[in-house]
Amino acid sequence: MFCGSVLIAGTLLARSALAYTQVNFNQPIFYKNIDPLVFPGSYTTSHLHTFFGSDGVTAHTTTSSELQAGCTNGENPNDLSVYWVPTLLYKDAEGVFKPVPLSRFSAYYNLGQDPAEVPIPQNLMMLAGNASNQASGTLDPSAGIQWFCEGQDVPVGTNGFPTSTCNTHLQTLLLFPSCVNDQTLKTAYKSAGYGTPNRCPEGMKSMSQLRFSIRYDLRKALPAGWTGEAPLKLACGNAYCSHGDFINGWTEESAMTMVDTTREKRVFYPIDGTFGGYKDRPTCKPADKEPELGTSDYDESVKTLGKRAWGSRV
Numbered sequence: 001m002f003c004g005s006v007l008i009a010g011t012l013l014a015r016s017a018l019a020y021t022q023v024n025f026n027q028p029i030f031y032k033n034i035d036p037l038v039f040p041g042s043y044t045t046s047h048l049h050t051f052f053g054s055d056g057v058t059a060h061t062t063t064s065s066e067l068q069a070g071c072t073n074g075e076n077p078n079d080l081s082v083y084w085v086p087t088l089l090y091k092d093a094e095g096v097f098k099p100v101p102l103s104r105f106s107a108y109y110n111l112g113q114d115p116a117e118v119p120i121p122q123n124l125m126m127l128a129g130n131a132s133n134q135a136s137g138t139l140d141p142s143a144g145i146q147w148f149c150e151g152q153d154v155p156v157g158t159n160g161f162p163t164s165t166c167n168t169h170l171q172t173l174l175l176f177p178s179c180v181n182d183q184t185l186k187t188a189y190k191s192a193g194y195g196t197p198n199r200c201p202e203g204m205k206s207m208s209q210l211r212f213s214i215r216y217d218l219r220k221a222l223p224a225g226w227t228g229e230a231p232l233k234l235a236c237g238n239a240y241c242s243h244g245d246f247i248n249g250w251t252e253e254s255a256m257t258m259v260d261t262t263r264e265k266r267v268f269y270p271i272d273g274t275f276g277g278y279k280d281r282p283t284c285k286p287a288d289k290e291p292e293l294g295t296s297d298y299d300e301s302v303k304t305l306g307k308r309a310w311g312s313r314v
Contacts, residue, residue: 059293119252120250175209181203
């Protein structure tokens with residue numbers, strides 16, 4: 001296995017199994033047809049996304065400092081990162097596509113990975129998954145994409161969603177790369193193909209791995225439930241186009257502290273910092289910095305793209 005040691009502030013600390021930390025979000029900051037990572041500066045070329053975290057994000061955002069000047073809606077005030085995914089949609093009683101209500105978005109760090117050698121770098125931008133995928137055979141296994149009913153064993157249909165109503169929450173998981181060149185900010189997944197199991201490619205070091213876990217509550221949106229193909233879609237297509245984006249906004253101090261979340265496997269490790277304790281929540285209220293630009297409406301976002309809505313049969 002990869003060497004379990006990390007150099008922090010000049011001290012070599014022995015590592016064995018892993019702990020983890022997490023940040024929870026009860027609501028999005030907004031829905032918007034922007035993607036500063038894939039389509040920087042554009043308000044007409046992206047499908048609709050659901051954003052969590054710092055309201056410092058705009059279509060032009062590229063740096064951690066821009067996010068750290070904003071306000072987060074996460075419970076940890078030291079995490080000013082921004083996280084986004086394609087919006088999950090259902091049809092309301094009038095036949096209008098609306099975002100599925102959120103139960104909780106959780107960003108986990110270090111869960112199930114080898115010890116980190118370096119903190120998540122400032123200005124790091126990452127993408128996991130592929131918006132062009134429309135079939136299960138095209139998924140990248142490293143991203144660990146899953147859609148399932150929490151606590152239930154329900155098969156998925158051809159669109160990738162569960163084939164019957166979820167008793168509790170519809171949940172999805174997504175894993176991000178955990179290797180980084182801290183000079184170029186290029187990232188990669190660990191692989192046995194690099195000579196040693198769970199080893200990073202040459203020139204890269206291990207950092208805390210990020211995992212998205214999102215729970216949606218469909219009980220009010222679709223009270224009658226469903227049997228067969230789920231009456232759902234993502235703004236990019238079916239469940240197989242699942243993807244997620246991230247721009248790091250953790251304070252440098254907290255990012256360094258996170259490297260120490262490697263003590264015991266599956267033990268929670270709180271990340272406190274300059275802005276307070278890990279559950280102190282910010283005192284500010286997030287708001288869209290550019291409310292006049294882009295749209296939060298799915299149908300309008302499709303018109304902007306000049307495309308017919310995918311899955312109109314839903």
